[in-house]
Amino acid sequence: MVPTVLEKTLLVESAPIYWEQACRELMKQDRILKKLIPKYGSGFLVTRGDAFTTLARAIVGQQISVAAAQAVWDRVLIASKKKINPKNILSLSSEELRGAGLSGRKVEYIRDLADHFHSGRLHANQWQDMDDESVIRELSSIRGIGRWTAEMFxxxxxxxxxxxxxxxxxxxxxxxxxxxxxxxxSRHEARELAANWAPWRTVATWYMWRSIDPIPVEY
Structure with missing residues (x-):
């Protein structure tokens, strides 16, 4: 799908402040990214949700395709009356969440996530100032959130x-x-290769995803 002028404007406004610098440096450092970045250069890493929405979408997307995750998310959105927040998720029964396409385990995970937010047990207002590993440790205390989900966040x-x-x-x-x-x-080989991407490994990862699925990933 070709983005509209409005969508392009929103993407530009939402682009991380480091994005252009990262792209320039990655193209200098990496022969593959030198080709990929111009090919998909019209897009940016975009986030459209708050902390709870981002984590809930990541749980929904665990171990299924991007397309399947979007389909399930759309049904959860309908079930929650078009507004996904901790209160609305907790108001849905397990049967309603399973009816939206969530597995029994993911129902438990998303409800536990909602309970953590609703009860105020998380330091969400401090995450912006915490280092990456500290955020990962706190998020990993929630059922169903491991390192991958925390990294998506x-x-x-x-x-x-x-x-x-x-x-x-x-x-x-x-x-x-x-x-x-x-x-x-292997993960070891990937880590060694990606050493060349630092300090912009997020940006390189985003272009790797684009290379196998031209539709940008969002959470």
């Missing part, structure tokens, strides 16, 4: 510039296709 909500989600299947697939002629890639 750091990328898509806090927009941290140097996150490398090595547990992300899409990232490993893209590295395999772009750098290793489709041969399987």
């Amino acid at each position: 750091l990328i898509f909500n806090l927009v941290r510039p140097n996150i490398l989600p090595l547990d992300d299947v899409g990232l490993l697939k893209a590295i395999s296709l772009n750098y290793f002629s489709g041969e399987p890639v």
